Amino acid sequence: MILRQFLHSDPVAASYLFGCGGKASAAVVDPVGDVRSYLDAAAATGMRILYVVDTHVHADHVSSGRALAEASGAQYVLFEGTGAGFPFRGVKDGTVLELGNVTAKVMHTPGHTPEHVSLLVTDRTRAPEPWFILTGHTLMVGDLGRTELASSAEDGARALFATARRLKGLPDHVEVFPGAYSGSVCGRSLSGKATSTIGFEKRFNKAFRIEDEEAFVAAMVADIPPPPPEAARIRAVNMGTAS
Known part of the structure:
Protein backbone atom coordinates (compact mmCIF):
# COMPACT_ATOMS: atom_id res chain seq x y z
CA MET A 1 0.00 0.00 0.00
CA ILE A 2 1.15 3.49 -0.88
CA LEU A 3 -0.81 6.46 0.46
CA ARG A 4 -0.07 10.15 0.03
CA GLN A 5 -2.17 12.92 1.55
CA PHE A 6 -2.07 16.39 -0.03
CA LEU A 7 -3.22 19.22 2.26
CA HIS A 8 -4.22 22.42 0.45
CA SER A 9 -4.70 25.86 1.97
CA ASP A 10 -6.52 27.72 -0.83
CA PRO A 11 -9.08 26.25 -0.81
CA VAL A 12 -8.70 24.33 2.43
CA ALA A 13 -9.03 20.75 1.23
CA ALA A 14 -7.36 17.34 1.28
CA SER A 15 -6.56 15.14 -1.73
CA TYR A 16 -5.18 11.61 -1.87
CA LEU A 17 -3.09 9.34 -4.03
CA PHE A 18 -3.16 5.70 -3.02
CA GLY A 19 -2.72 2.28 -4.49
CA CYS A 20 -0.59 -0.81 -4.89
CA GLY A 21 3.11 -0.22 -5.37
CA GLY A 22 3.73 -3.83 -6.32
CA LYS A 23 1.22 -3.71 -9.15
CA ALA A 24 1.96 -0.05 -10.02
CA SER A 25 -1.75 0.86 -9.79
CA ALA A 26 -3.04 4.07 -8.21
CA ALA A 27 -6.08 6.26 -7.78
CA VAL A 28 -6.31 9.96 -6.99
CA VAL A 29 -9.24 11.31 -4.98
CA ASP A 30 -10.51 14.91 -4.94
CA PRO A 31 -7.57 16.56 -6.74
CA VAL A 32 -7.17 20.32 -6.30
CA GLY A 33 -5.05 22.77 -8.28
CA ASP A 34 -2.09 21.91 -10.49
CA VAL A 35 -2.25 18.31 -11.70
CA ARG A 36 1.55 18.10 -11.88
CA SER A 37 1.85 17.35 -8.15
CA TYR A 38 -0.19 14.16 -8.57
CA LEU A 39 1.59 13.12 -11.74
CA ASP A 40 4.95 13.66 -10.04
CA ALA A 41 3.91 11.72 -6.93
CA ALA A 42 2.70 8.81 -9.04
CA ALA A 43 5.93 8.81 -11.04
CA ALA A 44 8.05 8.96 -7.87
CA THR A 45 6.30 5.88 -6.49
CA GLY A 46 6.34 4.03 -9.81
CA MET A 47 2.56 3.90 -10.10
CA ARG A 48 0.19 4.54 -12.99
CA ILE A 49 -2.99 6.45 -12.19
CA LEU A 50 -5.94 4.29 -13.23
CA TYR A 51 -8.78 6.25 -11.62
CA VAL A 52 -9.40 9.86 -10.71
CA VAL A 53 -12.35 10.11 -8.32
CA ASP A 54 -14.28 13.14 -7.17
CA THR A 55 -16.26 12.17 -4.10
CA HIS A 56 -18.89 14.73 -5.10
CA VAL A 57 -19.50 17.79 -7.24
CA HIS A 58 -17.60 20.44 -5.32
CA ALA A 59 -19.04 23.87 -4.59
CA ASP A 60 -15.96 25.61 -3.14
CA HIS A 61 -13.45 25.12 -5.97
CA VAL A 62 -13.19 24.03 -9.58
CA SER A 63 -12.10 20.40 -9.57
CA SER A 64 -8.89 19.27 -11.24
CA GLY A 65 -10.38 15.79 -11.71
CA ARG A 66 -11.11 15.87 -15.42
CA ALA A 71 -3.28 14.06 -18.45
CA SER A 72 -2.80 10.60 -16.94
CA GLY A 73 -5.06 8.53 -19.18
CA ALA A 74 -7.13 7.53 -16.16
CA GLN A 75 -10.87 6.99 -15.91
CA TYR A 76 -12.71 9.93 -14.34
CA VAL A 77 -15.10 8.57 -11.72
CA LEU A 78 -18.29 10.03 -10.25
CA PHE A 79 -21.45 8.57 -8.77
CA GLU A 80 -23.61 7.18 -11.57
CA GLY A 81 -26.54 9.49 -10.74
CA THR A 82 -24.51 12.69 -10.94
CA GLY A 83 -25.91 13.78 -14.32
CA ALA A 84 -22.77 15.60 -15.41
CA GLY A 85 -22.59 17.05 -18.90
CA PHE A 86 -19.50 15.10 -19.97
CA PRO A 87 -18.47 11.42 -20.18
CA PHE A 88 -17.37 9.77 -16.94
CA ARG A 89 -17.26 6.34 -15.35
CA GLY A 90 -20.38 6.08 -13.24
CA VAL A 91 -20.12 4.00 -10.07
CA LYS A 92 -22.76 2.94 -7.60
CA ASP A 93 -22.90 1.67 -4.06
CA GLY A 94 -20.84 -1.52 -3.89
CA THR A 95 -18.72 -0.90 -7.00
CA VAL A 96 -15.14 -2.08 -6.42
CA LEU A 97 -12.23 -0.29 -8.06
CA GLU A 98 -9.33 -2.73 -8.42
CA LEU A 99 -5.80 -1.45 -7.86
CA GLY A 100 -3.63 -4.55 -7.82
CA ASN A 101 -3.57 -5.84 -4.24
CA VAL A 102 -5.60 -2.82 -3.12
CA THR A 103 -9.34 -2.42 -3.54
CA ALA A 104 -11.54 0.64 -3.11
CA LYS A 105 -15.19 -0.17 -2.48
CA VAL A 106 -17.64 2.61 -3.26
CA MET A 107 -20.14 3.61 -0.58
CA HIS A 108 -22.90 6.00 -1.62
CA THR A 109 -22.86 8.49 1.26
CA PRO A 110 -25.36 11.26 0.45
CA GLY A 111 -26.07 14.23 2.69
CA HIS A 112 -23.45 16.86 1.98
CA THR A 113 -24.61 16.43 -1.62
CA PRO A 114 -26.96 13.81 -3.09
CA GLU A 115 -24.25 12.25 -5.30
CA HIS A 116 -21.56 11.98 -2.62
CA VAL A 117 -19.52 8.76 -2.39
CA SER A 118 -16.84 7.50 -0.01
CA LEU A 119 -14.17 4.88 -0.71
CA LEU A 120 -13.57 2.01 1.70
CA VAL A 121 -10.02 0.82 1.07
CA THR A 122 -8.52 -2.62 1.70
CA ASP A 123 -4.93 -3.78 1.28
CA ARG A 124 -5.23 -7.52 0.68
CA THR A 125 -1.54 -8.06 1.46
CA ARG A 126 -2.28 -6.95 5.04
CA ALA A 127 -5.80 -8.19 5.75
CA PRO A 128 -9.14 -8.96 4.12
CA GLU A 129 -10.75 -6.21 6.21
CA PRO A 130 -10.88 -2.52 5.24
CA TRP A 131 -8.04 -0.38 6.52
CA PHE A 132 -9.32 3.14 5.93
CA ILE A 133 -12.09 5.15 4.34
CA LEU A 134 -11.86 8.31 2.24
CA THR A 135 -14.93 10.26 3.32
CA GLY A 136 -14.78 13.47 1.28
CA HIS A 137 -17.02 16.07 2.92
CA THR A 138 -19.31 13.61 4.69
CA LEU A 139 -17.57 12.51 7.91
CA MET A 140 -14.72 14.85 8.82
CA VAL A 141 -12.62 15.15 11.95
CA GLY A 142 -14.81 16.87 14.53
CA ASP A 143 -18.00 17.34 12.53
CA LEU A 144 -20.06 16.33 9.50
CA GLY A 145 -20.41 18.25 6.24
CA ARG A 146 -22.98 20.99 5.72
CA THR A 147 -26.14 19.84 3.96
CA GLU A 148 -27.65 22.75 1.99
CA LEU A 149 -25.28 23.25 -0.95
CA ALA A 150 -27.08 20.91 -3.34
CA SER A 151 -30.47 20.32 -1.70
CA SER A 152 -32.60 21.80 1.04
CA ALA A 153 -30.78 21.81 4.36
CA GLU A 154 -33.38 19.49 5.90
CA ASP A 155 -33.42 16.98 3.03
CA GLY A 156 -29.64 16.89 3.09
CA ALA A 157 -29.61 16.44 6.86
CA ARG A 158 -32.00 13.48 6.72
CA ALA A 159 -29.86 11.84 4.04
CA LEU A 160 -26.74 12.54 6.10
CA PHE A 161 -28.32 11.01 9.20
CA ALA A 162 -28.79 7.73 7.31
CA THR A 163 -25.24 7.97 5.98
CA PRO A 178 -11.58 13.31 5.02
CA GLY A 179 -11.62 15.77 2.15
CA ALA A 180 -11.34 18.85 4.36
CA TYR A 181 -10.08 20.06 7.72
CA SER A 182 -10.22 23.21 9.88
CA GLY A 183 -10.72 26.33 7.77
CA SER A 184 -12.84 24.68 5.09
CA VAL A 185 -16.17 26.31 4.25
CA CYS A 186 -17.73 22.84 3.90
CA GLY A 187 -17.90 22.13 7.65
CA ARG A 188 -18.27 23.99 10.91
CA SER A 189 -16.40 22.52 13.90
CA LEU A 190 -13.59 20.85 11.99
CA SER A 191 -10.31 19.87 13.58
CA GLY A 192 -6.94 20.96 12.25
CA LYS A 193 -5.93 17.29 12.46
CA ALA A 194 -6.70 15.76 9.09
CA THR A 195 -7.07 12.09 10.10
CA SER A 196 -9.02 10.12 12.70
CA THR A 197 -10.76 6.76 13.19
CA ILE A 198 -14.39 5.70 13.13
CA GLY A 199 -14.16 4.79 16.82
CA PHE A 200 -12.75 8.14 17.93
CA GLU A 201 -15.32 10.09 15.93
CA LYS A 202 -18.16 7.96 17.34
CA ARG A 203 -17.05 9.02 20.81
CA PHE A 204 -16.07 12.65 20.32
CA ASN A 205 -17.62 14.07 17.12
CA LYS A 206 -20.60 16.07 18.37
CA ALA A 207 -22.72 15.67 15.21
CA PHE A 208 -21.72 12.06 14.56
CA ARG A 209 -22.73 11.14 18.12
CA ILE A 210 -26.37 12.23 17.76
CA GLU A 211 -28.61 9.14 17.65
CA ASP A 212 -32.05 10.76 17.30
CA GLU A 213 -32.96 11.82 13.76
CA GLU A 214 -34.99 14.90 14.68
CA ALA A 215 -32.29 16.15 17.04
CA PHE A 216 -29.74 15.54 14.30
CA VAL A 217 -31.73 17.50 11.71
CA ALA A 218 -32.24 20.37 14.16
CA ALA A 219 -28.51 20.53 14.84
CA MET A 220 -27.56 20.44 11.16
CA VAL A 221 -29.98 23.20 10.05
CA ALA A 222 -29.09 25.57 12.91
CA ASP A 223 -26.57 28.38 12.40
CA ILE A 224 -25.77 27.51 8.80
CA PRO A 225 -22.73 29.53 7.71
CA PRO A 226 -22.72 31.61 4.51
CA PRO A 227 -22.25 29.55 1.33
CA PRO A 228 -18.89 29.52 -0.42
CA PRO A 229 -18.54 32.43 -2.89
CA GLU A 230 -20.16 31.56 -6.24
CA ALA A 231 -21.09 28.09 -4.97
CA ALA A 232 -23.85 27.50 -7.51
CA ARG A 233 -21.67 28.61 -10.43
CA ILE A 234 -18.73 26.45 -9.30
CA ARG A 235 -20.98 23.40 -9.00
CA ALA A 236 -22.29 24.10 -12.49
CA VAL A 237 -18.72 24.30 -13.84
CA ASN A 238 -17.84 21.02 -12.14
CA MET A 239 -21.00 19.46 -13.60
CA GLY A 240 -20.01 20.57 -17.08
CA THR A 241 -23.12 22.72 -17.47
CA ALA A 242 -21.33 26.10 -17.29
CA SER A 243 -17.91 27.44 -18.20
Missing part, protein backbone atom coordinates in the same frame (compact mmCIF):
# COMPACT_ATOMS: atom_id res chain seq x y z
CA ALA A 67 -7.81 17.58 -16.24
CA LEU A 68 -5.85 15.00 -14.25
CA ALA A 69 -7.74 12.10 -15.84
CA GLU A 70 -6.95 13.48 -19.29
CA ALA A 164 -23.86 8.57 9.47
CA ARG A 165 -25.66 5.53 10.83
CA ARG A 166 -24.14 3.44 8.09
CA LEU A 167 -20.63 4.76 8.72
CA LYS A 168 -21.02 4.02 12.43
CA GLY A 169 -21.43 0.37 11.48
CA LEU A 170 -17.84 0.20 10.24
CA PRO A 171 -15.23 -1.27 12.61
CA ASP A 172 -13.88 1.25 15.11
CA HIS A 173 -10.30 0.75 13.91
CA VAL A 174 -11.03 1.94 10.36
CA GLU A 175 -9.08 5.14 9.74
CA VAL A 176 -10.89 8.21 8.44
CA PHE A 177 -9.25 10.38 5.77
Whole structure:
Protein backbone atom coordinates (compact mmCIF):
# COMPACT_ATOMS: atom_id res chain seq x y z
CA MET A 1 0.00 0.00 0.00
CA ILE A 2 1.15 3.49 -0.88
CA LEU A 3 -0.81 6.46 0.46
CA ARG A 4 -0.07 10.15 0.03
CA GLN A 5 -2.17 12.92 1.55
CA PHE A 6 -2.07 16.39 -0.03
CA LEU A 7 -3.22 19.22 2.26
CA HIS A 8 -4.22 22.42 0.45
CA SER A 9 -4.70 25.86 1.97
CA ASP A 10 -6.52 27.72 -0.83
CA PRO A 11 -9.08 26.25 -0.81
CA VAL A 12 -8.70 24.33 2.43
CA ALA A 13 -9.03 20.75 1.23
CA ALA A 14 -7.36 17.34 1.28
CA SER A 15 -6.56 15.14 -1.73
CA TYR A 16 -5.18 11.61 -1.87
CA LEU A 17 -3.09 9.34 -4.03
CA PHE A 18 -3.16 5.70 -3.02
CA GLY A 19 -2.72 2.28 -4.49
CA CYS A 20 -0.59 -0.81 -4.89
CA GLY A 21 3.11 -0.22 -5.37
CA GLY A 22 3.73 -3.83 -6.32
CA LYS A 23 1.22 -3.71 -9.15
CA ALA A 24 1.96 -0.05 -10.02
CA SER A 25 -1.75 0.86 -9.79
CA ALA A 26 -3.04 4.07 -8.21
CA ALA A 27 -6.08 6.26 -7.78
CA VAL A 28 -6.31 9.96 -6.99
CA VAL A 29 -9.24 11.31 -4.98
CA ASP A 30 -10.51 14.91 -4.94
CA PRO A 31 -7.57 16.56 -6.74
CA VAL A 32 -7.17 20.32 -6.30
CA GLY A 33 -5.05 22.77 -8.28
CA ASP A 34 -2.09 21.91 -10.49
CA VAL A 35 -2.25 18.31 -11.70
CA ARG A 36 1.55 18.10 -11.88
CA SER A 37 1.85 17.35 -8.15
CA TYR A 38 -0.19 14.16 -8.57
CA LEU A 39 1.59 13.12 -11.74
CA ASP A 40 4.95 13.66 -10.04
CA ALA A 41 3.91 11.72 -6.93
CA ALA A 42 2.70 8.81 -9.04
CA ALA A 43 5.93 8.81 -11.04
CA ALA A 44 8.05 8.96 -7.87
CA THR A 45 6.30 5.88 -6.49
CA GLY A 46 6.34 4.03 -9.81
CA MET A 47 2.56 3.90 -10.10
CA ARG A 48 0.19 4.54 -12.99
CA ILE A 49 -2.99 6.45 -12.19
CA LEU A 50 -5.94 4.29 -13.23
CA TYR A 51 -8.78 6.25 -11.62
CA VAL A 52 -9.40 9.86 -10.71
CA VAL A 53 -12.35 10.11 -8.32
CA ASP A 54 -14.28 13.14 -7.17
CA THR A 55 -16.26 12.17 -4.10
CA HIS A 56 -18.89 14.73 -5.10
CA VAL A 57 -19.50 17.79 -7.24
CA HIS A 58 -17.60 20.44 -5.32
CA ALA A 59 -19.04 23.87 -4.59
CA ASP A 60 -15.96 25.61 -3.14
CA HIS A 61 -13.45 25.12 -5.97
CA VAL A 62 -13.19 24.03 -9.58
CA SER A 63 -12.10 20.40 -9.57
CA SER A 64 -8.89 19.27 -11.24
CA GLY A 65 -10.38 15.79 -11.71
CA ARG A 66 -11.11 15.87 -15.42
CA ALA A 67 -7.81 17.58 -16.24
CA LEU A 68 -5.85 15.00 -14.25
CA ALA A 69 -7.74 12.10 -15.84
CA GLU A 70 -6.95 13.48 -19.29
CA ALA A 71 -3.28 14.06 -18.45
CA SER A 72 -2.80 10.60 -16.94
CA GLY A 73 -5.06 8.53 -19.18
CA ALA A 74 -7.13 7.53 -16.16
CA GLN A 75 -10.87 6.99 -15.91
CA TYR A 76 -12.71 9.93 -14.34
CA VAL A 77 -15.10 8.57 -11.72
CA LEU A 78 -18.29 10.03 -10.25
CA PHE A 79 -21.45 8.57 -8.77
CA GLU A 80 -23.61 7.18 -11.57
CA GLY A 81 -26.54 9.49 -10.74
CA THR A 82 -24.51 12.69 -10.94
CA GLY A 83 -25.91 13.78 -14.32
CA ALA A 84 -22.77 15.60 -15.41
CA GLY A 85 -22.59 17.05 -18.90
CA PHE A 86 -19.50 15.10 -19.97
CA PRO A 87 -18.47 11.42 -20.18
CA PHE A 88 -17.37 9.77 -16.94
CA ARG A 89 -17.26 6.34 -15.35
CA GLY A 90 -20.38 6.08 -13.24
CA VAL A 91 -20.12 4.00 -10.07
CA LYS A 92 -22.76 2.94 -7.60
CA ASP A 93 -22.90 1.67 -4.06
CA GLY A 94 -20.84 -1.52 -3.89
CA THR A 95 -18.72 -0.90 -7.00
CA VAL A 96 -15.14 -2.08 -6.42
CA LEU A 97 -12.23 -0.29 -8.06
CA GLU A 98 -9.33 -2.73 -8.42
CA LEU A 99 -5.80 -1.45 -7.86
CA GLY A 100 -3.63 -4.55 -7.82
CA ASN A 101 -3.57 -5.84 -4.24
CA VAL A 102 -5.60 -2.82 -3.12
CA THR A 103 -9.34 -2.42 -3.54
CA ALA A 104 -11.54 0.64 -3.11
CA LYS A 105 -15.19 -0.17 -2.48
CA VAL A 106 -17.64 2.61 -3.26
CA MET A 107 -20.14 3.61 -0.58
CA HIS A 108 -22.90 6.00 -1.62
CA THR A 109 -22.86 8.49 1.26
CA PRO A 110 -25.36 11.26 0.45
CA GLY A 111 -26.07 14.23 2.69
CA HIS A 112 -23.45 16.86 1.98
CA THR A 113 -24.61 16.43 -1.62
CA PRO A 114 -26.96 13.81 -3.09
CA GLU A 115 -24.25 12.25 -5.30
CA HIS A 116 -21.56 11.98 -2.62
CA VAL A 117 -19.52 8.76 -2.39
CA SER A 118 -16.84 7.50 -0.01
CA LEU A 119 -14.17 4.88 -0.71
CA LEU A 120 -13.57 2.01 1.70
CA VAL A 121 -10.02 0.82 1.07
CA THR A 122 -8.52 -2.62 1.70
CA ASP A 123 -4.93 -3.78 1.28
CA ARG A 124 -5.23 -7.52 0.68
CA THR A 125 -1.54 -8.06 1.46
CA ARG A 126 -2.28 -6.95 5.04
CA ALA A 127 -5.80 -8.19 5.75
CA PRO A 128 -9.14 -8.96 4.12
CA GLU A 129 -10.75 -6.21 6.21
CA PRO A 130 -10.88 -2.52 5.24
CA TRP A 131 -8.04 -0.38 6.52
CA PHE A 132 -9.32 3.14 5.93
CA ILE A 133 -12.09 5.15 4.34
CA LEU A 134 -11.86 8.31 2.24
CA THR A 135 -14.93 10.26 3.32
CA GLY A 136 -14.78 13.47 1.28
CA HIS A 137 -17.02 16.07 2.92
CA THR A 138 -19.31 13.61 4.69
CA LEU A 139 -17.57 12.51 7.91
CA MET A 140 -14.72 14.85 8.82
CA VAL A 141 -12.62 15.15 11.95
CA GLY A 142 -14.81 16.87 14.53
CA ASP A 143 -18.00 17.34 12.53
CA LEU A 144 -20.06 16.33 9.50
CA GLY A 145 -20.41 18.25 6.24
CA ARG A 146 -22.98 20.99 5.72
CA THR A 147 -26.14 19.84 3.96
CA GLU A 148 -27.65 22.75 1.99
CA LEU A 149 -25.28 23.25 -0.95
CA ALA A 150 -27.08 20.91 -3.34
CA SER A 151 -30.47 20.32 -1.70
CA SER A 152 -32.60 21.80 1.04
CA ALA A 153 -30.78 21.81 4.36
CA GLU A 154 -33.38 19.49 5.90
CA ASP A 155 -33.42 16.98 3.03
CA GLY A 156 -29.64 16.89 3.09
CA ALA A 157 -29.61 16.44 6.86
CA ARG A 158 -32.00 13.48 6.72
CA ALA A 159 -29.86 11.84 4.04
CA LEU A 160 -26.74 12.54 6.10
CA PHE A 161 -28.32 11.01 9.20
CA ALA A 162 -28.79 7.73 7.31
CA THR A 163 -25.24 7.97 5.98
CA ALA A 164 -23.86 8.57 9.47
CA ARG A 165 -25.66 5.53 10.83
CA ARG A 166 -24.14 3.44 8.09
CA LEU A 167 -20.63 4.76 8.72
CA LYS A 168 -21.02 4.02 12.43
CA GLY A 169 -21.43 0.37 11.48
CA LEU A 170 -17.84 0.20 10.24
CA PRO A 171 -15.23 -1.27 12.61
CA ASP A 172 -13.88 1.25 15.11
CA HIS A 173 -10.30 0.75 13.91
CA VAL A 174 -11.03 1.94 10.36
CA GLU A 175 -9.08 5.14 9.74
CA VAL A 176 -10.89 8.21 8.44
CA PHE A 177 -9.25 10.38 5.77
CA PRO A 178 -11.58 13.31 5.02
CA GLY A 179 -11.62 15.77 2.15
CA ALA A 180 -11.34 18.85 4.36
CA TYR A 181 -10.08 20.06 7.72
CA SER A 182 -10.22 23.21 9.88
CA GLY A 183 -10.72 26.33 7.77
CA SER A 184 -12.84 24.68 5.09
CA VAL A 185 -16.17 26.31 4.25
CA CYS A 186 -17.73 22.84 3.90
CA GLY A 187 -17.90 22.13 7.65
CA ARG A 188 -18.27 23.99 10.91
CA SER A 189 -16.40 22.52 13.90
CA LEU A 190 -13.59 20.85 11.99
CA SER A 191 -10.31 19.87 13.58
CA GLY A 192 -6.94 20.96 12.25
CA LYS A 193 -5.93 17.29 12.46
CA ALA A 194 -6.70 15.76 9.09
CA THR A 195 -7.07 12.09 10.10
CA SER A 196 -9.02 10.12 12.70
CA THR A 197 -10.76 6.76 13.19
CA ILE A 198 -14.39 5.70 13.13
CA GLY A 199 -14.16 4.79 16.82
CA PHE A 200 -12.75 8.14 17.93
CA GLU A 201 -15.32 10.09 15.93
CA LYS A 202 -18.16 7.96 17.34
CA ARG A 203 -17.05 9.02 20.81
CA PHE A 204 -16.07 12.65 20.32
CA ASN A 205 -17.62 14.07 17.12
CA LYS A 206 -20.60 16.07 18.37
CA ALA A 207 -22.72 15.67 15.21
CA PHE A 208 -21.72 12.06 14.56
CA ARG A 209 -22.73 11.14 18.12
CA ILE A 210 -26.37 12.23 17.76
CA GLU A 211 -28.61 9.14 17.65
CA ASP A 212 -32.05 10.76 17.30
CA GLU A 213 -32.96 11.82 13.76
CA GLU A 214 -34.99 14.90 14.68
CA ALA A 215 -32.29 16.15 17.04
CA PHE A 216 -29.74 15.54 14.30
CA VAL A 217 -31.73 17.50 11.71
CA ALA A 218 -32.24 20.37 14.16
CA ALA A 219 -28.51 20.53 14.84
CA MET A 220 -27.56 20.44 11.16
CA VAL A 221 -29.98 23.20 10.05
CA ALA A 222 -29.09 25.57 12.91
CA ASP A 223 -26.57 28.38 12.40
CA ILE A 224 -25.77 27.51 8.80
CA PRO A 225 -22.73 29.53 7.71
CA PRO A 226 -22.72 31.61 4.51
CA PRO A 227 -22.25 29.55 1.33
CA PRO A 228 -18.89 29.52 -0.42
CA PRO A 229 -18.54 32.43 -2.89
CA GLU A 230 -20.16 31.56 -6.24
CA ALA A 231 -21.09 28.09 -4.97
CA ALA A 232 -23.85 27.50 -7.51
CA ARG A 233 -21.67 28.61 -10.43
CA ILE A 234 -18.73 26.45 -9.30
CA ARG A 235 -20.98 23.40 -9.00
CA ALA A 236 -22.29 24.10 -12.49
CA VAL A 237 -18.72 24.30 -13.84
CA ASN A 238 -17.84 21.02 -12.14
CA MET A 239 -21.00 19.46 -13.60
CA GLY A 240 -20.01 20.57 -17.08
CA THR A 241 -23.12 22.72 -17.47
CA ALA A 242 -21.33 26.10 -17.29
CA SER A 243 -17.91 27.44 -18.20
